[in-house]
Amino acid sequence: YPSITLFAGLAVALVLWRGGSLVMQEVISLGDFVAFTGYLALLMWPMAALGWTISLFQRGAASWERIGALLNEPAEPYDAGGARPDGSGRVVFEDVRLRKGEREVLRGIDLDLRPGEITALVGPTGGGKSSLLRLITRLDAPSTGTIRLDGVPLEEWDLPALRAALSYVPQESFLFSESIERNVQMGQPGATADHVREAADLAALTDEIESFREGFDAVVGERGVTLSGGQRQRTTLARALLRDCRVLVLDDAFSNMDTRTEEQILGSLRREISGRTVVLVSHRLSTIRRADRILYLDDGRILETGSHADLVAAGGHYARFVRRQRLLEQLQDDESESAA
Ligand SMILES: Nc1ncnc2c1ncn2[C@@H]1O[C@H](COP(=O)(O)OP(=O)(O)OP(=O)(O)O)[C@@H](O)[C@H]1O
Numbered sequence: 073y074p075s076i077t078l079f080a081g082l083a084v085a086l087v088l089w090r091g092g093s094l095v096m097q098e099v100i101s102l103g104d105f106v107a108f109t110g111y112l113a114l115l116m117w118p119m120a121a122l123g124w125t126i127s128l129f130q131r132g133a134a135s136w137e138r139i140g141a142l143l144n145e146p147a148e149p150y151d152a153g154g155a156r157p158d159g160s161g162r163v164v165f166e167d168v169r170l171r172k173g174e175r176e177v178l179r180g181i182d183l184d185l186r187p188g189e190i191t192a193l194v195g196p197t198g199g200g201k202s203s204l205l206r207l208i209t210r211l212d213a214p215s216t217g218t219i220r221l222d223g224v225p226l227e228e229w230d231l232p233a234l235r236a237a238l239s240y241v242p243q244e245s246f247l248f249s250e251s252i253e254r255n256v257q258m259g260q261p262g263a264t265a266d267h268v269r270e271a272a273d274l275a276a277l278t279d280e281i282e283s284f285r286e287g288f289d290a291v292v293g294e295r296g297v298t299l300s301g302g303q304r305q306r307t308t309l310a311r312a313l314l315r316d317c318r319v320l321v322l323d324d325a326f327s328n329m330d331t332r333t334e335e336q337i338l339g340s341l342r343r344e345i346s347g348r349t350v351v352l353v354s355h356r357l358s359t360i361r362r363a364d365r366i367l368y369l370d371d372g373r374i375l376e377t378g379s380h381a382d383l384v385a386a387g388g389h390y391a392r393f394v395r396r397q398r399l400l401e402q403l404q405d406d407e408s409e410s411a412a
């Protein structure tokens with residue numbers, strides 16, 4: 073820019089000097105001279121704009137080139153030479169480690185999640201529960217170690233096939249500014265309205281939605297209905313349940329619901345998920361004790377594994393966790409009673 077300003081200034085000086093002397097020699101009239109300088113001033117801005125547009129265009133072209141390189145990158149190929157998925161829905165971790173920056177978030181995890189079983193991950197906040205679940209969905213990749221689904225390492229899976237096999241409810245529920253029906257339907261594009269209702273029933277959502285004036289057509293968000301935290305969670309849950317998948321991954325998917333609603337959902341889920349692999353994170357005892365197996369995870373390691381009864385009897389980390397959690401839940405119950 074400085075050089076442009078310099079040239080603009082030089083041009084004005086040149087015109088004044090040459091034009092001035094021409095006027096004095098009476099070659100051109102004073103009027104011509106004034107008009108000419110006027111035109112020059114008019115020209116200045118369009119020329120600057122032209123330069124700016126050209127530079128914008130060049131920047132765009134450079135960016136386009138870089139985006140193009142990314143878009144043309146071939147998708148990860150499915151390794152046809154490896155083992156074929158056996159369709160069981162079994163998930164196996166072998167010495168899995170995960171680094172995030174400086175920290176080692178998971179430190180040597182060995183796991184076997186079996187079809188037909190509900191496995192609950194419990195432990196203090198920041199222990200690595202969400203990180204572990206994200207690895208199953210391949211949202212993150214382990215730094216070392218292998219994770220297999222159906223006997224095939226996750227990185228060898230074809231992504232669409234993997235997505236079809238898994239259903240994941242993240243810790244933070246995410247809804248689009250669309251109708252509730254569309255929000256649920258995203259779990260399985262092309263699902264029929266009946267199918268969507270079924271999933272909503274399973275997630276104990278239907279009664280409340282039908283009490284809205286527009287029912288399932290009610291739009292979520294800014295200018296639509298505002299859903300409560302529990303309703304948002306159940307909408308995301310319905311989205312995940314819509315899909316007939318082998319592995320169900322629930323990250324604290326009931327945290328914003330009262331115990332009754334949660335029990336209702338878990339009760340109907342039990343029938344629905346027989347034969348599937350379910351892994352869930354929860355802080356609530358009523359959920360955790362229903363699990364077939366409990367893994368106590370702290371600081372990136374699985375410290376204890378077993379059923380609720382066994383682990384309580386063992387009197388270790390989990391037993392302490394249960395005592396703390398009981399007190400906490402009692403306090404919350406007392407609070408909600410005195411509020412009512
Ligand atoms: N992107 C990241 N970069 C650095 N550290 C991270 C990142 N994501 C997570 N962590 C760290 O990894 C650890 C495990 O986090 P994670 O979310 O798995 O815990 P969690 O067990 O799910 O906790 P909560 O019960 O609160 O949900 C935490 O200490 C967290 O700070």
Ligand SMILES: [Mg+2]
Nearest residue numbers: 201202203243
């Ligand atoms: Mg978490």
